[in-house]
Amino acid sequence: MGRNGYLAMKTDPATQDLINSDIDELKIAAKRLINHATKLGGLGFGTSFLKWVASFAAIYLLILDRTNWRTNMLTSLLVPYIFFSLPTVLFRFFRGEVGRWIAFIAIVLRLFIPRHFPDWLEMPASLILLLVVAPSFFADTLRDSWVNLLICLIIACYLLQEHIRASGGFRNSFTQTHGISNTVGLIVLLVYPVWALIIHFL
DSSP states (O other), rough: HHHHHHHHTTTHHHHHHHHHHHHHHHHHHHHHHHHHHHHHHHHHHHHHHHHHHHHHHHHHHHHHHTTTOOOSSSSGGGHHHHHSOOOHHHHHHHHHHHHHHHHHHHHHHHHGGGGOGGGGGGGHHHHHHHHOOHHHHIIIIIITSSHHHHHHHHHHHHHHHHHHHHHHHHHGGGOOOOTHHHHHHHHHHEEEHHHHHHHHHO
16 A cells, blocks of 8 residues: 555656756756856856866875875876966965975975975975976966866876776775765866866867
8 A cells, every 4th residue: 555655656747747847947047057157257267166176176185195095096196287277376376485485494304304204295395396496388388278288187087097997996986985085086187177178179
């Protein structure tokens, strides 16, 4: 009796109409969101937003790898990814006087007090050093062209496929410890350059 009631409720036309109307309202809301986003800043706003998200996802993955997500992947590739995807405001900030002081302190600690320089600080220090000393060809010319997007895309594809292979498949990459956050972070790293390349060539 209970099972028949359940089946009757599942195929009830009134319930089906309610679900269809809810789906229609979601479609209308999505169209309004897209219209408002394009009015706000066009497709460039989406690219800028994805750039910020991808940069912070790469920084998060770099910190996670240096602290408790030890893998055999070449996660040092996150350093050039961050270099090329870091938003201009942050890039100029760390390339300026602040970055020079951070790099100077990191080098002094590493050279003269190596026992007090933790291993997990090596990659962030390398990133700051790269930001400070990179020639203008890399810092200005390549960062402002589509080549940096291609480099970010290659790095993201490599890291994602290595993570999936190490996890034993795409489905397993979501079930391991820290699996969801790592996989989502790597997917975000992939989405930004794909989106930016599509916008660039449109």
